[in-house]
Amino acid sequence: METFDAAIVILGSGIRLAVPLILACLAGLWSERSGIVDVGLEGKMLTGAFAGAAAATLTGSAWMGLCAGVLSTVIISLIHGYASIDQRANQIVSGVAINMVADGMTAVIGNAWWGQGGRTPQLDDSAMFNPIDLPFAQSFSGVPILGSIYQHLISGHDILTYAAFALAPITYWVLYKTRFGLRLRAVGENPAAVDTAGISVRALRYGAVVICGVLVGLSGVYLSVAQAAYFQPHMSAGKGFIALAALVFAKWRPLPALATCLLFGFLDALSIRLQGFVIPGLGEVPVQAIEALPYVLTVILLAGFIGKAIPPKASGIPYVKER
């Protein structure tokens, strides 16, 4: 029973750690499926986290924080979109620029407004997204195993967590079952064909970039207004890049993306849990190996040793009308 409880704790913390990955990964999926490569997820997440925490601090409302966070990332996404779609820029360069600007800008402004080395003031509980108890969580707690799973794994998360889990199937449905989704996927594979059909490549790609901004904004707000109660410089700490890795690992498909992000979240939870843990005869667990695992797995997949990760055909290539 003790191992079971420990497993529940690790799984629960894995879910919480997976939420920003899921949201950012889906954001990247929307963008890349339309042909816009996005290595700027990290910077956008950071911007969303800062704007979210700043607005929640100033207004005392988590929802205002959410609006500000999402607005900020949509604006940055539009800059990336303008560079990629209208300026036909190198999308990698634009993404790298966004990461640097976000990293510097959030720290500078945070430091100028609140001192404290860029950290925003601690948010009150009322200005945060708090855990929601699903119905009967308490009354089922006596039921063995299932009660514990319901109470600790399914119930007791905040609204952004439930949103993240809902957004994966929604993304799947929109991309694969609607006309808009079909067109969006087509524009990432063969924009000329979409153009020939009289549909605007530009509008579709801008649409995708805005959706990307909304989703990655949610992931940033989750970091600072749900997971932690403040913004701190560099707090995204590579999560945007893990989300990118998960996107590649899931081969740009929504439901596998959800599964991959959960896996990476659990690995993260496991490595935190095993910090300083000694296996008899083997010595201390090298947690760094677990930390590196998502990246190693992604490289192995990219290399085509276990299946092949093939990106959308037109991703990264600016569309030029009329050659």
Added chain:
Amino acid sequence: MSAPVELPKWADVGLIPLINVAAAFVISGLVVIAIGENPFEAVKLLLGGALGDLEGIGFTLYYATSFIFTGLAVAICFQAGLFNIGVEGQAYVAGLGAALACLYLGFLPGYTLAVVAIAAAALFGAAFAAIPGYLQAKRDSHLVITTIMFNYIASAFMGYLLVRVLREPSQMNPETHVFPPGGWVPQLHAILTYFGVKWPVTPLNLSFFLALIASFAVWILIWRTRLGFEIRTVGANPTAAVYGGISPARITMITTLMSGALAGGLAVNVILGEQHRLILEYVGGFGFVGIAVALMGRAHPAGIVLAAILFGMLYQGGAELAFDKPKISRDMIVLIQGLVVLFAGALEHMFRAPLANLLAKFAARPVDAPAVERG
């Protein structure tokens, strides 16, 4: 990439980069105003800190040395149409090469140790770049994604080694013990004092001259050798290169190896030239500065040296500025760097059309300009 608007060559090479960088600095100035400081005063303090005295200049050139190496590492891949975001990780692992040589080959006489350590740094950097290079060349895995992953793999790997294996047991900090002096790259103030010239103590060391030599060597390689021609051809048009009998896979491999070796120069400057021991996360984002330097210098060694000195000024002057004006923290430099990448890289063509219109207005009657060569 096809430029949407044709401009005279002087405007293309001289004016456009200036306008792009100026735009980055204007926006940075606006941010400074927004946080309630005076941008002109900030520039004055920054320049004073970077160039005001010999000490400032020494530090500026020390930083510039790092940026020349990382800038060249990024640029040489640009020439082959590749984007190596992994300079950060390659430089980190290169530090391991330098450290292992110094820690285990300490018996080597005099400065041969330093020479071997420099070679080891280049070798380790190249070896770490070889894996993503091979995967790009042979298995078509996108270099951008693999090098991003390898940065994190390097961070975890080096973290493990420094915390568990290489750490001096008596030390609290995850770092190796100090190298034997034979492995130190001599610092300029020591040499000048030997010759009786007074120079303040700064970390500026002979790596600076190594960086200048490396820049010249890269220029010779890219523009004066057959291999360089092949690299530029693959960068311009891989399909045409294949018709010309050039193997893009071979060029990809060679270029990423050279890029990794150049990244090792950062380890030479910082680890062998200044710290004299390997430190956790010693690279500190300087690999990414290389991207800004390479873009601003337009992937040309001369441009890179100039851009690296400018960034050296920003880093040194920025430190002094943050000391005087705590509101303008050192993160301001990261912001400026990002804006430079944005305007000199992603939005490099944004000012072309307005500039072309402006130039057309000034040249009331069209000068019969010859068809402009685009290089």
